[in-house]
Amino acid sequence: HRANLIQKRADRFGIQLEKIVGISSKLISLDDPPVPILDVPDNNWVTTGQVAVLKTYMDVWKDAWAKGYHRTGIFEDDVFLSDEMGEHLTDVFQNIEAAAVTHGKPWSMVLFRRI
Numbered sequence: 001h002r003a004n005l006i007q008k009r010a011d012r013f014g015i016q017l018e019k020i021v022g023i024s025s026k027l028i029s030l031d032d033p034p035v036p037i038l039d040v041p042d043n044n045w046v047t048t049g050q051v052a053v054l055k056t057y058m059d060v061w062k063d064a065w066a067k068g069y070h071r072t073g074i075f076e077d078d079v080f081l082s083d084e085m086g087e088h089l090t091d092v093f094q095n096i097e098a099a100a101v102t103h104g105k106p107w108s109m110v111l112f113r114r115i
Contacts, residue, residue, distance in 0.1 A: 006081060013086035015073070022056040025049040 003019075010017045028034065028048040034055045037046050057074060064072035071093065075081075096110060 002077070006075075006077075006079060009081035009086065013081065013089055015081075015089070017075070018054070020060055020074075023059075025052040028052050028055075036054045 007017060023034075025048040026052045030046065030048060030051070032038070033051050035058065037051070040046055040048060060074055061072065092110065100106065
């Protein structure tokens with residue numbers, strides 16, 4: 001089961017996971033979206049799925065802020081935490097902390113994606 005594998009790898013890398021159930025795109029209306037949809041470039045579009053993901057992420061960040069979490073990451077359910085990734089996460093987090101101090105910012109956001 002993928003969730004068990006993800007949990008085992010997260011445990012090995014010292015990552016505490018909390019499962020979040022995202023907002024269903026079926027609950028989103030583009031006529032009355034839960035977040036503003038602004039500045040969509042010509043020849044582009046916004047889907048209910050994109051809005052649902054954005055709203056879910058915003059809710060996660062607000063919850064993390066309210067709980068005073070120092071670090072929060074969002075991993076999609078299809079994430080694969082390889083051993084190599086785990087080895088680099090400590091360095092990534094240390095660089096984020098150093099940059100936050102250097103730039104006087106209370107938080108940073110890093111997007112990991114497969115290219």
